Amino acid sequence: MREASGGVPEGGVVTELEPRSFLRGLFEQAVRAADPLFAVPPFLPEPPKGRTVVVGLGKAAAVMAQAVERHWPGPLEGVVVTRDGHEAPTERIEVLSASHPVPDERSEAGAKRLLAAVEGLGPDDLVLCLVSGGGSALCALPAPGLTLADKIAVNRALLHSGASIDEMNCVRKHLSGFKGGRLAKAAAPARVVALLISDVPGDDPAVIASGPTVPDPTSFAGALALVRRYRLDLPDAVRRHLEAGAEETPKPGDPIFQRVENRLIAAPQRSLEQAASFARSQGIRPLLLGDALEGESREVGRVMAGIARSVRRHGEPCPAPCVLLSGGETTVTVRGQGRGGRNVEFLLGLAVALGGERDVWAIAGDTDGIDGAEEVAGAIVTPDTLARARAAGLDAHRMLDENDAHRFFVALGDQVVTGPTLTNVNDVRAILVL
Template identity: 50%
Template sequence: MKSDDKEFLADLFRAAIEAADAQTALRANLPSKPRGRTVVIGAGKGVAQLAAAFEKLWLGPLEGVVVTRYGYAVACERIRVLEAAHPVPDAAGLEATDALFQAVHDLTEDDLVVALICGGGSALLPSPPGALTLQDEAQLNQALLASGAPISVMNAIRKQVSGIKGGRLAAACYPAKVVTLVVSDVPGDDPAQVASGPTVPDMTDRPHARGLVKTWGISLPARVAAWLQGDEGLAPLPGDPVFTRNEVRVIASANLSLEAAAARAASRGIPAVILSDSIEGEARDVARVHAAITREVAGRGRPFSRPTVILSGGETTVTIEGGGKGGRNTEFLLSLALAAEGAGFAAIAADTDGIDGSEDNAGAFADGQSMERLRKLGWDPAVLLADNDAWTAFHHLDDLFVPGPTGTNVNDFRAILIR
């Protein structure tokens, strides 16, 4: 793949990340100072950067604790930064959950709780309810991740198998006021969906969750399935008086980041179009639709004139059927490169948090000749795709995109350049 195409696409990714910069996003959304204490809590893959930025911007005393993924911590002076496992929860996550509850224990109506919430918080805050265990919650996460269900479905089920999600953490803060500042990584930017809404209640109930399990054919662990059949530990609903004084603000999102990338492309002489910031579905199927549009533009100059950059965001899913390595962005890109093989395009697909799947890459690059190059190296791209092994494909092409942790998370970023 041409180095200037890689540089151009990587620059668009950087523009998207800059638009979600923690300090910029927080500065315009600081709450009013309370008469009492200010306690900061939070969770997510980019929460340590949010906490550090909040410390710099907040003029006054504060305290608190946040939890992020292993390797994502940054130094804070007054806010404790804990680390735990993602995407499958571990014992450190249990300790972090307890630390958050301890931080908001025994507050008064004069106190303020600032909740910094971003993507990844669901796994980082395990809190198995009733007689369930951490192993039960880990098995639930594994079943959900393997199911191919969209993030909204996974979160609706997680909320019913938790002692912290679905607004339960905010309820524990009462009578203090809770201001939740959200960096959205979910399609549609519903704050109750980000990190399964530990401080944001919604109308999801137990029967609805059971219906989703059936609709999506999710194979739940037996103990979790039994828990969902009961009515113990139900989440508080939005109309509960404990939430009356609370505020929720989405301070960064995929939409804002895509608009920033479009502006960066225009500044470099390439007009951009945004398909959507909330695309969901199986990654390989979404890629085929993008490939059809790419072929139409490259071959016929419609529905967009050349040159152009096609941008999209959202969160696709992968139904795991093989034993390979990769994530939803590399799987999207491998499917795109197969379906649009030979067309004149260059593309990037990457997770804005800097990690796609279980490896250290955010995503990868591809163009119309990637699959031919891969075959010459002795690999069959169709076999790799069937085995969910997109990482191997782009590793051998030397086209993995590895920016490192970005400090934010506003969902997937996709850009297709057609010169």
């Protein structure tokens, strides 16, 4: 936990602050810091002697491809797979679409296309791999002996299990013919440069989109342990495949990675720092609580409510006016029948824990513009959220128990709708204490 450097500007504009506008502006600045059109060009490698083949996967893949085309000095070709609604116009790189968060037949076809694009290359060729969050579902090639239906069943079970993103990816890698370094293996002996936009706590390249160009330190045994821990109900073929452990993923030290370079070009911390800069420009002191906060969404909300109360009552860990900034990816263990996502569940948990605390406002949203399966980025909490909910006949506690936070904030008109942002550096949460 640290105060963002730079202090608060002399003669800030706190008295003129409109909290909703401030929070929306802060969120927009955080998203803008991860815009591929600005993030990609500084990290492009030198053109090779041979061919340049672009492959990509993830929610930002199409805009990353667009940025490559605008700035690449020589010939290139390739194909990328992105989420429905995240397409961008390109001329030389083909853009395919697939389903997210649950893969479909196009996800399997897209993974096959990417593997085919890198086959048969030589040491003078370059594979430019564009990787961003969501790639695990968008390129879902079942391992031999498994079907896409098997992978979809596992994916659904994982999404409802409460497992963290790195735990989910451990299981996914060991059911895949694409993830966990297998794309890099298919591209050898060509040089591979992967440009990564991180959406995971800690920015581990092995976890971003399940690490298609990164050696995999996890194992079949680890995947089986997670299956048992979360009591996942798996198809028989999947369980047999994990127990057999016939073909491990490429591991650290494998020679195929000697000509592979993974470059992180955008990450949650950079977006939080941009949000902090915006806050200072408005006369609000930012306090960064970390870019990798994990845990049950509602429980993280409860903890953040306690910190906000401490600010108001004791001026600790920083005096008001201030904004508490955090990132990362919380989880939701689904127990009810409602509609929601991790950001709106965090916010409803926060609102319930605050109990109408004066002068505390908050925003939380996914930087890709989609909170879970809902077409909203997140929502805003105000000091009168619970009062307005009661007036509208909404029971905040019951709706939290039912995982029904999406409907709660829609009913209040407090959802944050951005549309697809065409990037993804995980969630941004900001709690404003005045």
